[in-house]
Amino acid sequence: MGALDPVVLFFMLGMAAGLARSELRLPPAVYEFVSLILLLAIGMKGGVQLATQPLGALLFDSLLVILMGLLLPLMAFPLLRVGGLPRADAASIAAHYGSVSVGTFAVALSYLLEVGLEHEPFMPLFVVLLEVPAIFVGIMLARGGSSRTRWGELTREVLLGKSVVLLLGGLLIGWIAGPVGLAGIDGLFFDLFKGVLAIFLLEMGLIASRHLDGALRHGPFLLAWGLLAPPVMAVIGLGFAALMGLSTGGAVLLATLAASASYIAAPAAMRTAVPEANPALSLTASLAITFPFNIFFGIPLYHWMANHWPGG
Amino acid sequence: MGALDPVVLFFMLGMAAGLARSELRLPPAVYEFVSLILLLAIGMKGGVQLATQPLGALLFDSLLVILMGLLLPLMAFPLLRVGGLPRADAASIAAHYGSVSVGTFAVALSYLLEVGLEHEPFMPLFVVLLEVPAIFVGIMLARGGSSRTRWGELTREVLLGKSVVLLLGGLLIGWIAGPVGLAGIDGLFFDLFKGVLAIFLLEMGLIASRHLDGALRHGPFLLAWGLLAPPVMAVIGLGFAALMGLSTGGAVLLATLAASASYIAAPAAMRTAVPEANPALSLTASLAITFPFNIFFGIPLYHWMANHWPGG
Amino acid sequence: MGALDPVVLFFMLGMAAGLARSELRLPPAVYEFVSLILLLAIGMKGGVQLATQPLGALLFDSLLVILMGLLLPLMAFPLLRVGGLPRADAASIAAHYGSVSVGTFAVALSYLLEVGLEHEPFMPLFVVLLEVPAIFVGIMLARGGSSRTRWGELTREVLLGKSVVLLLGGLLIGWIAGPVGLAGIDGLFFDLFKGVLAIFLLEMGLIASRHLDGALRHGPFLLAWGLLAPPVMAVIGLGFAALMGLSTGGAVLLATLAASASYIAAPAAMRTAVPEANPALSLTASLAITFPFNIFFGIPLYHWMANHWPGG
Amino acid sequence: MTMHVRKLLTVVTEAGLERRLVEDLRQLGARGWTITDARGQGHRGKRALDWEYEGNIRLEVICEESLAERLASHFREHYYQDYAMILFLQDVEVLRPEKF
Amino acid sequence: MTMHVRKLLTVVTEAGLERRLVEDLRQLGARGWTITDARGQGHRGKRALDWEYEGNIRLEVICEESLAERLASHFREHYYQDYAMILFLQDVEVLRPEKF
Amino acid sequence: MTMHVRKLLTVVTEAGLERRLVEDLRQLGARGWTITDARGQGHRGKRALDWEYEGNIRLEVICEESLAERLASHFREHYYQDYAMILFLQDVEVLRPEKF
Numbered sequence A, B, C: 001m002g003a004l005d006p007v008v009l010f011f012m013l014g015m016a017a018g019l020a021r022s023e024l025r026l027p028p029a030v031y032e033f034v035s036l037i038l039l040l041a042i043g044m045k046g047g048v049q050l051a052t053q054p055l056g057a058l059l060f061d062s063l064l065v066i067l068m069g070l071l072l073p074l075m076a077f078p079l080l081r082v083g084g085l086p087r088a089d090a091a092s093i094a095a096h097y098g099s100v101s102v103g104t105f106a107v108a109l110s111y112l113l114e115v116g117l118e119h120e121p122f123m124p125l126f127v128v129l130l131e132v133p134a135i136f137v138g139i140m141l142a143r144g145g146s147s148r149t150r151w152g153e154l155t156r157e158v159l160l161g162k163s164v165v166l167l168l169g170g171l172l173i174g175w176i177a178g179p180v181g182l183a184g185i186d187g188l189f190f191d192l193f194k195g196v197l198a199i200f201l202l203e204m205g206l207i208a209s210r211h212l213d214g215a216l217r218h219g220p221f222l223l224a225w226g227l228l229a230p231p232v233m234a235v236i237g238l239g240f241a242a243l244m245g246l247s248t249g250g251a252v253l254l255a256t257l258a259a260s261a262s263y264i265a266a267p268a269a270m271r272t273a274v275p276e277a278n279p280a281l282s283l284t285a286s287l288a289i290t291f292p293f294n295i296f297f298g299i300p301l302y303h304w305m306a307n308h309w310p311g312g
Numbered sequence D, E, F: 001m002t003m004h005v006r007k008l009l010t011v012v013t014e015a016g017l018e019r020r021l022v023e024d025l026r027q028l029g030a031r032g033w034t035i036t037d038a039r040g041q042g043h044r045g046k047r048a049l050d051w052e053y054e055g056n057i058r059l060e061v062i063c064e065e066s067l068a069e070r071l072a073s074h075f076r077e078h079y080y081q082d083y084a085m086i087l088f089l090q091d092v093e094v095l096r097p098e099k100f
């Protein structure tokens, strides 16, 4: 089990400043700028590696990953219903947890670098593949395929959301340009990656602090969910990683993806497609509970679990 | 003829996202930030080099460049009138195409780096010298020296526009500080240059996509103009380059400057001085047609032309 | 006495552009972004060094620094009253000059690097310690401990202001993570430091230019104060540096801190606690007179003074 | 100077609805609108502007009374139940009635 | 469509006052408000928006006339003397009077 | 609380005109104004805010009716033909009539 990556200290700083009601606030443009760089960098990193890879071999693993993205929300939904949540809220939270958090993935990448673990180059592709399916499952669970849902428009909106476009765009650019082609832009996207991630986490801490009171207001069930669902989902992620025969580093990343909850693509889509779901519930769980849990405790825990996986 | 510089893939990503009506939008502050860095970096790069140069030798070439800046719009105007455009619109478009696009120049710099071609150090000075004269010619063509134009105020506005101030300011700073003095700020302005250019091009793609429908709406003449004027102007640029005895790299840059159309200084000045000209026409031509044409096809073409210049 | 650091040329560019009423304007988000990086970087730099230091030894020096922060405004206040300023304005200006300017400190750091002078690693800690005490002294001087002042809320506001939080947060992060832990984020915070400072100074020049007319409007006393108070305060800073036995580099930094005037923490606090003070007076003095004086003439002068300090 | 009276409809709502509201305006026949970014607080809690998904927009439409009322009922029907939204109407005087 | 009349109170003032004004609104009983960033000029000089401490905010509150007047007098008493501030009142029509 | 009636003139137009409009206001005698950034759509097409040269501004001036009308005609004369611009007038109540 590795040491704490110092980059998460920035999250704590933001959280502390927010809770103390400090004047510190970052303009939205700064958040946009750093998340733009992170998304493109993750995508390109994956794309560059894909360029040296036979793509056919990835097809099977990709299908497995999509299957996982469909499975996770289907498993989460009944548990959330049993916990007493209305149908719409249960479906929305299931979609958030079935989808992924790119920020958490970035912290996991930084963690692997810190502890010196390699991982498969195609993991960023899995981020894209996992982002979308759970959102559709969530909408189906809420709507039951009702005619009120404008599926065409919705699909367009989800597939053309900011994070999918930048991740996929980065992947394609990296794939077309290859490592040599991207040499010149290393400076901004790769050398600065961790510093940019630090600023991103500072901002996430500030935002999360504003949603923390929701964690208490919405009762112990939400808190328990936000803390217990991630490790359970990580186990499922590790199972899929074993099926694919991923390395330990790859398994940690897939477990982290499974355990992480979306706070960009899913909230936007749910607000449109399932407006009667309370967005405060799902944002509080994913942003104020699960995100910090994962970056502080989850990732090292999943690393430990991956090391102790039967036959791993 | 060199390979495609991967940095232009970011333009395609922005264009594709925009055409697909993606949610991807960059805050204006990000555009401001990256263009600030590009303008200062180009200026300083030139200034640092000028510091090692006898300035007197440049006087003749500078006059030639200004002459070219006066000539280009004078040649463009009658052609645009023949194409059926009203006087004001023809004058405004002539001013846009006589002036220059710093973004296109940055892509050309990146292209030369990519293909390993040297160029004269004083080219950034020419960017500044070319930016302004065509604007005044355009206003004269529209107004005929009418008393309604407040020349004094206008001159101030054009000379103190953002791009002139930052380019010229960068030139002076580079010139005063010299290569040693700027050592510390290399990190931001030079090492990140290409990465920053990538983000700039992403944004340009998004903006251009919104003006693309204008290319069709305004009829085939505008489209033809936006695609044919650049290579013709590039030939004139190559002619002037031959007069000055520039290297192949320098010739490619001067051809690119001649072929490029302004989308910052000229639009602002025309909106003030020739308000009856339709800004959609000139922006569509320069931003949505000529800009992508130049960065994808133009620059390699001008390289090829420079290599095949008679006696070149 | 060292040469001019080229980074201050950016301040001149901003000032010139502003005075010429150029269109050049930076969005507030850019200012926020660069000052965020500067504050965190200065804090972390100090924190990393503190990690290798016995903290106990700093206690005495820290108390001395706080004493200086209390002393400076107490000495400034009667002089400002004698100069004819109303009680509230004198108190407010005293608070500004007793507190510190992080931007000036950053230029001094860059200056020391330029001339190759070492300094004690704990100086960033002193920035934090000096920021706050003078503000309270200023409020006391204006209010005389009147019951109208809500001290609790005010203390919270001052201690949780942006600059204190980021400096102190950076210090803690650097201290916890140590040099190894911060290795990955070097790229953004340390390699880019000077480039980011350049953009910060460009913006400061633009802002200062807008306050320059105030320097004339408010009469010769304010101008004289803004130019003469800094060197006098620098002498006091050098005296304290001698008491602590600081190196020449450390003495230059402490003198610069003493001589610099706040334009972030103090204005915000004074506006709340002493609203009847005219904010234009204190901002003009600290931003448009003292800030440029210090970065152009003050810092080299304090360096010269430190070299000629009796027994230094 | 002869002025003509029109209605100004102002809507404050979640930023995420912008695209849909603009689509509605187009379909219901509005000929122009103005949008500014805003933050605020209401029955559905605080809406800060510092994160892209939590801000508000403030939408203004000047039009004939009948269209203003049609827009208001449309918004009430489609968004009041599930979204943070307020709207209000005022009389305004304009110079070119044919524009609105 | 039955509309109900309420007061719209608009305040333009220094950005640094935001936190205190919101606190005042809460204590005096306002149930909602909307804020946008602004710049401008008045008796206390120019207030540009390009630096964090020099901008204005534009605050809107829709409420019953009595509360609007209480808010206006409160602001006048506490801020008119020392801060850059203007305020004005208008009638507006709303759909759900119970909200305001 | 005695309130006094003044006119509120609101102009929505191209961001590039800001400097000239402010100059006009000064010359015609306005004693204050407030500006916010905006985006929108009108007869001259869409005006997005994501690029510096394509946004709108929303300018407000509170003043006496006569000045409001003078400003309105000035703007109509000088800008209506060539620039994207709308303007409208409303009555507002203020506390300090001498300020406006």
Ligand SMILES: Nc1ncnc2c1ncn2[C@@H]1O[C@H](COP(=O)(O)O)[C@@H](O)[C@H]1O
Residues within 6 Å of the ligand: D012, D013, D039, D040, D041, D042, D043, D044, D045, D046, D047, D056, D083, D084, D085, D086, E031, E032, E033, E034, E035, E060, E061, E062, E063, E099, E100
């Ligand atoms: N009384 C009010 N006055 C002004 N703005 C309001 C008021 N109530 C709500 N708002 C704005 O309308 C948005 C949505 O309101 P609500 O649906 O009540 O949450 C809030 O975020 C505020 O920006």
Ligand SMILES: Nc1ncnc2c1ncn2[C@@H]1O[C@H](COP(=O)(O)O)[C@@H](O)[C@H]1O
Residues within 6 Å of the ligand: E012, E013, E039, E040, E041, E042, E043, E044, E045, E046, E047, E056, E083, E084, E085, E086, F031, F032, F033, F034, F035, F060, F061, F062, F063, F099, F100
């Ligand atoms: N006559 C006016 N019309 C519109 N806005 C004004 C007017 N006077 C002042 N303001 C705004 O209110 C702020 C404070 O005004 P003042 O207290 O007069 O400096 C100014 O910065 C402007 O944004």
Ligand SMILES: Nc1ncnc2c1ncn2[C@@H]1O[C@H](COP(=O)(O)O)[C@@H](O)[C@H]1O
Residues within 6 Å of the ligand: D031, D032, D033, D034, D035, D060, D061, D062, D063, D099, D100, F012, F013, F039, F040, F041, F042, F043, F044, F045, F046, F047, F056, F083, F084, F085, F086
């Ligand atoms: N009917 C309207 N309601 C609200 N704002 C409008 C309206 N028409 C135009 N605008 C605004 O005024 C600007 C200029 O309008 P126009 O001159 O019609 O292009 C537009 O970009 C909109 O922001």
Ligand code: NA
Residues within 6 Å of the ligand: A072, A096, A097, A098, A099, A100, A101, A233, A257, A258, A259, A260, A261, A262
């Ligand atoms: Na997940």
Ligand code: NA
Residues within 6 Å of the ligand: B072, B096, B097, B098, B099, B100, B101, B233, B257, B258, B259, B260, B261, B262
């Ligand atoms: Na050209």
Ligand code: NA
Residues within 6 Å of the ligand: C072, C096, C097, C098, C099, C100, C101, C233, C257, C258, C259, C260, C261, C262
């Ligand atoms: Na000081």
